Amino acid sequence: MDLTVCICTHNRPRYVQDCLDGLRRQTVARDRFTVLLVDSASGEAAAAELGSLAAAHDARLIRLDHVGVSLARNAGAWAARTRFIAYIDDDAIPATDWVESILNAIAQPGRPPALIGGRILPKWEAPLPAWWPPSLRGVLSIIEHEGRGEYRTPAVPQGLEPYAANMVVHVLSLLAAGGFGGAVGRYGNSLLSDEEVQLAWTLQDAGHSVRYDSRIVVHHQIQARRMEPSWLLSRMYWQGASTVLTRRLLHQPQTVWRELPRRLLVAGLLAPAALIPEHTAFLLAARWRFAYAAGFIRAALGWHVTEAAIEQAAVAVAA
Structure with missing residues (x-):
């Protein structure tokens, strides 16, 4: 097994279904990666549906008693048995070559990465309104830049940051850095953010390679309720x-x-x-x-x- 894929969710089995279907269509053999589904304290009905989805898609299910995306991602890291873990949001659908692109990126010669952020393209549930400020597309977890390079260097646009909707992390480096900080990140439907930014800059400030690679692509389902x-x-x-x-x-x-x-x-x-x-x-x-x-x-x-x-x-x- 070369890679652990981690999906963290709370009460959203419909999106999880789409994500798991995307993982089923990967260009690499299923024995190259394993799937962890972390249920962050979903309600009874959603939890039952998530259990059925995990069984149908050969995913390992971890249930947590408390909400919190950082807690869920850390649970995934502790459960991983591979060198790298790839985080994907429950409402993201991986490109068919997503896993293959990740494996190629972490295997390339040179300085090994501690974290790689990927490209996140929108899949709209409703049209983006004309009033939406162009400078704020990023708050919808959209990254459309094409290219590669270390974050916070001239190789990538200024202000470009990783989103855990599509992010690969070296497991031991993540754990050594203390994981995703529980002080930031979503709790249920709250909009507290930046847990992945904190982790990325902590790793980079410690001397690790923290880079962007647009060849690693997911399609993020932008919920209609956000278009308000x-x-x-x-x-x-x-x-x-x-x-x-x-x-x-x-x-x-x-x-x-x-x-x-x-x-x-x-x-x-x-x-x-x-x-x-x-x-x-x-x-x-x-x-x-x-x-x-x-x-x-x-x-x-x-x-x-x-x-x-x-x-x-x-x-x-x-x-």
Whole structure:
């Protein structure tokens, strides 16, 4: 067995079905890779359906009692029995040569990779609205750049970051770095983010090769419910908070304090736009900037972001 493929999910068996079907169509033999399905505290009905899917697709099923994507990904890493683990989101469908491209990338001569981020192309459930800001396609977990190279170097575009919707990690390096930090990342339906960014930069700062390779492709099913102004505003609010938390986890608190005055200025100037109803796209450019600044400011000034995400997830489960 050359590779472990890990799918982490919470209450989404329909998407898992599509992902597993994609893995069944790979160009390499099934004995070249194994599949781990990590169920992050799904409800009873979804858990039963996930169990049936795992059995039908020869996937090993791991059940967790608590929600949290970082917890689930770490459980996958501890269960892996291969040198590398490939993470794919439950709503992503791998290209037919996905596993083959991963195996080729990790086998190429030269400096061995600790982490490889791949290309993530959109598969729209609903058309992208005309009002959607072009600069924010990335918050939908879309990466369309073609090329290869080390992150945070001139070889790839500035600001390009890995997403765990399509990411390969050297297992021992991941575990030695402490895994995915439980302080960041999704908890249920909360929009806390950046757990993969924290891991990637931790590995790179420790001297490991952390690179991008667009030959490794998945197709991300972009949910129709995300095509709403209210979702984008919530996503940007949590992203502002996630940025603060990630910088502190990477031991860069000074960058938070340097940026805080600018975020305070933005929030002050754009505060009237926040009075506009969430469902409308009117003045959205001002409103998403205000949302990001508000999340950043609140987290910088002491908001317990992780606890809020966990509480939000618990309320959703109880409902």
